[in-house]
Amino acid sequence: MTERPLRVIVDERERNSGVPIFLKNFGVRVEYRMLDVADYVVSRECAVERKQERDFLKSLYSGRLFDQAYRLSEHYSRPVLIVEGHLPLTIKETAKPRAFWGTLTAITFMYGINIFFTPDTEQTAQLILSLTKRKTQTKPPKGPFIQRKPKADELEKMQIQLVASLPRIGPKLAVRILQQFKTVRKVFSASAAELATVDGIGRAKAEKVVKTLDAPFQPDRYKGKQMILGET
Numbered sequence: 001m002t003e004r005p006l007r008v009i010v011d012e013r014e015r016n017s018g019v020p021i022f023l024k025n026f027g028v029r030v031e032y033r034m035l036d037v038a039d040y041v042v043s044r045e046c047a048v049e050r051k052q053e054r055d056f057l058k059s060l061y062s063g064r065l066f067d068q069a070y071r072l073s074e075h076y077s078r079p080v081l082i083v084e085g086h087l088p089l090t091i092k093e094t095a096k097p098r099a100f101w102g103t104l105t106a107i108t109f110m111y112g113i114n115i116f117f118t119p120d121t122e123q124t125a126q127l128i129l130s131l132t133k134r135k136t137q138t139k140p141p142k143g144p145f146i147q148r149k150p151k152a153d154e155l156e157k158m159q160i161q162l163v164a165s166l167p168r169i170g171p172k173l174a175v176r177i178l179q180q181f182k183t184v185r186k187v188f189s190a191s192a193a194e195l196a197t198v199d200g201i202g203r204a205k206a207e208k209v210v211k212t213l214d215a216p217f218q219p220d221r222y223k224g225k226q227m228i229l230g231e232t
Helices: 019-025 053-062 064-075 087-093 097-111 121-134 152-164 171-181 184-189 202-214
Strands: 007-011 029-033 046-052 078-084 114-118
Touching: 007 019, 007 121, 019 029, 019 121, 046 053, 046 064, 046 121, 053 064, 053 078, 053 097, 053 184, 064 078, 064 097, 064 152, 078 121, 097 152, 097 184, 097 202, 114 121, 152 171, 152 184, 171 184
Parallel strands: 007 029, 046 078, 078 114
Antiparallel strands: none
């Protein structure tokens, strides 16, 4: 039985990025389409959005990343975001790195986006190749293309949900906050003093929100205690 070749559907706008060339050199069959969601479709379940570091930060601070993350997770159960470049150096140049980490954790937890960082296009292609091998399809994918774009009320609900997920902030208060700050990005980058100006928040609640956004993630806290051999 002949083994089916690895196959990736690539958005036309990625044709000259350099990644498809590497994929072809790796033996992957590349098919170009105009995609409304994602840049690379690996399988029915998995699709990849690729962003270079500058574009990633720009879309993150503008709030556009929230919309893209929402649509990606809406259509694929295993959405992947690849950020390409030397991001740690770029973050140091930003005025508010806190907003970066706050937004990054938000899209991870809210939408289940799997985020990977690669230094260049070749490593990006290597990662996509690994995803393709892991999700090898037994038959051609059906319907990997988005049928509709999110309506305005869907985006509004998403924005409210993101802000309402902050500690001690409910949906009604989230609406009030968004009405004052206008965008989710501005909410996540606001200081405690700025948040406290919203009716119903207060200084203590505002400091709790900022403390949560600034707190470093500690994965060791979630690791179970390993049993010692012979321990009961």
